[in-house]
Amino acid sequence: MKKRVDRSLVEFILKNWDDNRNGEEVQEIIEAIVAEIKQDHRDYQRRHGRNDEADAFFEGLICDVQSQEFWDKFDFMSNFEFDY
Numbered sequence: 001m002k003k004r005v006d007r008s009l010v011e012f013i014l015k016n017w018d019d020n021r022n023g024e025e026v027q028e029i030i031e032a033i034v035a036e037i038k039q040d041h042r043d044y045q046r047r048h049g050r051n052d053e054a055d056a057f058f059e060g061l062i063c064d065v066q067s068q069e070f071w072d073k074f075d076f077m078s079n080f081e082f083d084y
Contacts, residue, residue: 005033010075017068033065 003009013029016022041058048054064070 003029003032007078010071010078013071014068014075017071030066034062037062037065 009029012022013026016026019026037058041055044054044058045051
């Protein structure tokens with residue numbers, strides 16, 4: 001089943017990060033996201049070859065999505081408004 005990272009998923013992850021009942025599902029979602037990022041990284045390497053900058057991007061993203069702080073930032077920025 002395909003899932004998209006949208007507002008409701010971010011809210012679910014944050015609400016249930018430390019929850020005893022749904023925390024396991026959150027970790028399964030995070031593991032699925034990490035697996036998809038790793039696949040995207042391999043696909044990128046096949047198309048473009050090894051690239052230190054791209055490798056750092058993907059590796060950083062993998063580390064980030066495994067932390068609650070990342071999801072807190074994601075939540076904040078998805079509601080962020082500013083004048084331009």
